[in-house]
Amino acid sequence: MNSQVxxxxxxxxxxxxxxxxxxxxxxxxxxxxxxxxxxxxxxELVAGLALQFQGKPGALTELVARLSGQVVLAGDSVDNLxxxxxxxxEATIAVLQPLATVTPEQFLQEIRxxxxxxxLAKSELIRVALKTQQEIIRKQSRALLELSTPVIPLFDNILxxxxxxxxxxxxxxxxxxxxxxxIVEHKAEIVLIDISGVPVVDTQxxxxxxxxxxxxxxxxxxxxxxxxxxxxxQTIVKLGIDFNDIVxxxxxxxxFELALTWDNYKLLxxxxx
Amino acid sequence: MEVxxxxxxxxxxxxxxxxxxxxxxxxxxxxxxxxxNQPQTRGLVIDLTALDIVDSFVTKALIExxxxxxxxxxxxxxxxxxxxxxxxxVEMGLDLRxxxxxxxxxxxxxxxRKLSEER
Numbered sequence: 001m002n003s004q005v006x007x008x009x010x011x012x013x014x015x016x017x018x019x020x021x022x023x024x025x026x027x028x029x030x031x032x033x034x035x036x037x038x039x040x041x042x043x044e045l046v047a048g049l050a051l052q053f054q055g056k057p058g059a060l061t062e063l064v065a066r067l068s069g070q071v072v073l074a075g076d077s078v079d080n081l082x083x084x085x086x087x088x089x090e091a092t093i094a095v096l097q098p099l100a101t102v103t104p105e106q107f108l109q110e111i112r113x114x115x116x117x118x119x120l121a122k123s124e125l126i127r128v129a130l131k132t133q134q135e136i137i138r139k140q141s142r143a144l145l146e147l148s149t150p151v152i153p154l155f156d157n158i159l160x161x162x163x164x165x166x167x168x169x170x171x172x173x174x175x176x177x178x179x180x181x182x183i184v185e186h187k188a189e190i191v192l193i194d195i196s197g198v199p200v201v202d203t204q205x206x207x208x209x210x211x212x213x214x215x216x217x218x219x220x221x222x223x224x225x226x227x228x229x230x231x232x233x234q235t236i237v238k239l240g241i242d243f244n245d246i247v248x249x250x251x252x253x254x255x256f257e258l259a260l261t262w263d264n265y266k267l268l269x270x271x272x273x
Numbered sequence: 274m275e276v277x278x279x280x281x282x283x284x285x286x287x288x289x290x291x292x293x294x295x296x297x298x299x300x301x302x303x304x305x306x307x308x309x310n311q312p313q314t315r316g317l318v319i320d321l322t323a324l325d326i327v328d329s330f331v332t333k334a335l336i337e338x339x340x341x342x343x344x345x346x347x348x349x350x351x352x353x354x355x356x357x358x359x360x361x362x363v364e365m366g367l368d369l370r371x372x373x374x375x376x377x378x379x380x381x382x383x384x385x386r387k388l389s390e391e392r
Contacts, residue, residue: 180356187376211363218359220352220375220384245370 005110006053008096017046019091024084033080034071041067041081045088052117064121068128072136078129085118085125149175151182157189158259159221160252164197172208176215183221190259191216194252196227206241213246222262223247226255276301278308283315284385285347286378289331290323298334305338309345316385317342320378322353327361339372348388349373352381 009016020042033041044063051059064081071078093111100107149171152160161179179191193212198205213223225248236243249255260267276297278287285308293301309317319338324331335351342349350373362369373388375381 176360177356180359183376184356189376189380214369215356215359215363218351218354218362218369218372218374219356220354220377220380 003110003113004102005096005100005107006113008099009092009114010050010053012095012099013046013050016088016091016095017043019095020046020084020088023087023091027083027087028080030076030080033076033084034067034074036067036070038084042084042088045084049088049114049117057117060117060121061124064125065128068125069132072129072132078125082122082125085122089114089118145171145174149178151178151186153182153186153188154192154256155260155263156265157187157263158192158256159183159186159188159190160192160194162194162197166199167205167208169204169208172205172212176208176212179212180215180219183216183219188221190262191221191223192252192255192259193223193225194227194255195225195232196229196252198232201232201235203239203241206236206239206243210241210243210246224249224255224258226250226252275304278305280308280313281382283313283389284382285309285314285317286320286382287318288320288323292324292326292328293331293334295330298330302334302338302341306341306345309342309347314345314347315389316348316350318350318352318378318381318385320352320381321355321358322377324358325355327358329365332362332365332367336367336369336372343371346392348385348392350375350381350385350388352376352378 021039024038024042028038031037044067045060048060048063064085067081068078071081089111092114096111097107102110148164150162152162154160159179159182161175161182163175167175179193182188183191193209195201195209209225213225216223223246225243225246228248228250247258249258257267274290276287276289276293278285280286285305287305305317308314319335327335339349339351352375354374373384375384
């Protein structure tokens with residue numbers, strides 16, 4: 001029971017697609033969207049809408065879901081894709097109105113049938129875009145966690161763990177896990193924890209550091225806390241945190257020198273005569 | 274199965290393989306004390322390499338063993354602790370400062386040798 005408008009739509013797909021491409025070219029500054037040219041997307045969209053009425057309901061939704069993911073992954077705005085969907089309906093009206101033989105009221109009634117799949121596709125577009133974005137965020141935060149807690153073997157039995165950026169309990173746990181795994185892997189006896197890259201220190205962070213040091217000690221490794229800035233020292237004293245069990249040094253160099261003496265090494269400067 | 278307690282160069286070496294139960298702990302403690310009482314005793318190594326997880330009971334037993342050995346005049350080193358075990362012990366908030374540790378058996382023995390020379 002296809003109405004006249006739908007029939008016309010199927011017949012004049014190419015004209016509509018051309019019309020859409022012209023509008024899109026004038027409105028959108030970019031030539032491509034999600035790595036695909038806008039004209040090819042336009043063609044696909046029109047074809048997808050036509051398929052809706054040829055016994056494949058959901059064709060447009062599927063197509064838009066795929067395009068939406070593609071666009072988000074490429075870092076483009078999905079707004080442009082939504083705009084294309086809107087412009088497709090406008091192009092349809094512009095092309096079909098002069099051809100339709102039904103009354104204007106009847107034409108409006110029939111054209112509404114085209115709106116429904118487009119609306120569905122639009123909500124799918126938003127849903128997929130959001131989902132893809134969330135996935136990207138999750139992946140990035142995981143990568144960030146991995147990147148931000150390195151464990152570096154520096155010398156025979158000596159590891160360095162630079163802490164950079166603010167530390168929350170999730171990162172603190174990551175640091176502890178990485179550090180302990182590093183101790184086991186590298187058979188380290190001394191760990192230098194460099195906190196010069198941590199902007200602010202509160203009781204929570206101090207507590208995490210203490211726990212990490214204790215856990216490392218249980219594995220038989222001694223920790224030296226280095227990179228203590230004056231503000232850090234002031235905070236620790238002001239908060240009344242007991243750091244007596246932890247060996248601290250102001251700089252990485254001082255810590256490394258101490259670690260070498262613990263490790264029975266001696267630094268010698270060779271005189272050039 | 275009985276936990277083996279082996280003697281090497283005057284150091285007793287014992288490896289805890291699985292979670293200890295009330296009775297096995299009592300029995301183990303008794304056997305350990307008898308061994309430590311022997312005149313050739315220089316120290317004790319408790320190896321936890323095979324232990325993946327601990328509960329509060331095993332932890333308490335471990336601390337007690339260390340204190341007992343210390344009282345008997347033998348130095349104690351706990352070796353081969355798993356990261357997960359270390360985290361558990363720290364999360365329990367126990368005071369483990371008195372316990373000497375080492376990464377593996379070899380280093381534990383080296384440490385114990387040094388300790389017994391100092392004593």
